[in-house]
Amino acid sequence: MFLQHRFFAARRDHLAGIAAPGMPAGSPGMEAGAARHACQVIALTASGTDLVPEVYPAT
Known part of the structure; x- marks a missing residue:
């Protein structure tokens, strides 16, 4: 649930998709x-570049 709160609060039209590898608890x-495990959101842009737009700590 934590991904929706921070990550989707802003429009990110330049992204083609996102992933939270490893199926972290709390995603x-x-x-x-x-339980919330630490997690990086990996994003793929429309041009094929990958980036890490958000990092969530364990809680």
């Missing part, structure tokens, strides 16, 4: 109570 579909 969409991997909710586990209050």
Whole structure:
């Protein structure tokens, strides 16, 4: 759930897609109570470049 709160708060039209590798606890579909694992959001731009637009610490 934490990805929606910060990452999607801003429009990112230059991105073609995103991923949260490793299925970290707390990411969409991997909710586990209050557990939140550290996570990097990996993004792919429309031109094919990858970048890390967000980093989430474990809580």
